[in-house]
Amino acid sequence: MTGTPPPLDLADPAVVADPYPAFAAARAQAPVQWHEGLGLWLAFTHAEAGAVLRDRRLGRIWRDREPAERFGSFNLIHRNAILEMEPPDHTRLRRLISTAFARGHVERLRPWVQELAGQLVDGLVERSAGSQPVDVLSGMAEELPVAVIAELLGVPGADRPLLRPWSNAIVKMYEYGRTTAVEDAAERAAAEFVAYLRDLAAERRRAPGEDLLSHLVSVRDSHGDRLTEDELVTTCILLLNAGHEATVNVSGNGLLALLRHPDELARLRADPDLLPTAVEELMRYDSPLQLFERTATEDVEIGGVTVARGQKIAALLGSANRDPAVFSAPDTLDVGRTPNPQISFGAGVHFCIGAPLARVELQATFGALLARTSRLDLGATPHRRPEFVIRGLAELPVVLTR
Ligand code: HEM
DSSP states (O other): OOOSSOSSOTTOHHHHHOOHHHHHHHHHHOSEEEETTTTEEEEOSHHHHHHHHHOTTEEOOOOOOSSTTTSHHHHHHHHTOGGGOOTTHHHHHHHHHHHHHTTTHHHHHHHHHHHHHHHHHHHHHHHHTTTSOEEHIIIIITHHHHHHHHHHHTOOGGGGGGHHHHHHHHHGGGSSSOOHHHHHHHHHHHHHHHHHHHHHHHHHHHSOOSSHHHHHHHOOOTTOOOOOHHHHHHHHHHHHHHHHHHHHHHHHHHHHHHHTOHHHHHHHHHOGGGHHHHHHHHHHHTOSBOEEEEEESSOEEETTEEEOTTOEEEEEHHHHTTOTTTSSSTTSOOTTOSSOOOOTTOOGGGOOTTHHHHHHHHHHHHHHHHHTOSEEEEOSOOEEOSOSSBOOEEEOEEEEEO
């Protein structure tokens, strides 16, 4: 089962910069292929990537990083995370979190998010004044989701600048080929984040508010079950991290895609009713999260291969989203595309809890960018970050004209 050359060469910067041609070539060969370098199977097609996420024999099986004393906090915030659990533990925790989420938090925020998006765009327009390129990534794409998830959870304004550096350091652990320095920084960030949230949760326990953290502190299901202290802290960290790491990159990747397709940008500007389908299409066209792993709990036949018990298989979401068996003209950006069964929010029991919130944020972001400008132009060649799993830009210089 050796596959040479590798079906996806992540050591090649050109592949990381634009993996879509490599995905197309791999899809044309076989839906599932072994990657010797990564030591796992890769599922390239929509059907097989979806099956990886849905098949209950392919689980999210968390294994603590070794040595335990070096990764104490990093392990704690994964061992207790719903993202790393399987039923029945997952079912129990997901029910509690969904109950807290269902208290109208997302709809309550919609007008607030729209107003914030408008303010951020106005600030960018002022700084750009129709001639100066400004970085939309730091000036808006990063700002908005962090502010929204912090508001939702009730993190005090003064503490919000702490969140993104902690989160960025932790998620670097999900990439391949990490250095020791990256691992140490992730553990440090996890320890600080845990300590911070233990204090904040204690405060909310003493004096509850109307925020999601207060509701998570007090939530009980119909059997009287509730979150443990470690589950509570972990859930907050997961929501804070997951709540912006992907959204940032849909805004960045998506705006770049529109700037490179001026006809589609003009079409959306002329018809803002297309915003909902446009957001789905931008998530499909350049997915912010490319790869999710599962481990086989027994031998599983998938895409013509057997994933042996204990082996790993990864769903490649960006590849699935360009599968010509499901999407006509998959490499064409079409802001009105319907139907659009893109799988950037995942599938199965782990389907993204934050999808409704992310859609509110992204529609507000692109809505404000178009409603408050008459022109948007790329100001310089944007640089991509060199990571594969979390796919995004380092900066996106744009000239905005009122
Ligand atoms: C465009 C933005 C987003 C994308 C593309 C995205 C994508 C995903 C994906 C693919 C998964 C499933 C991972 C897997 O199956 O292994 C997931 C799970 C999750 N997401 Fe999101 N997400 C986004 C925004 C958000 C937001 C805003 C929040 C928080 C409010 C959030 C919270 C979560 C949580 C808690 C899970 C774990 C669910 C579970 O394990 O049952 N996400 N997300």
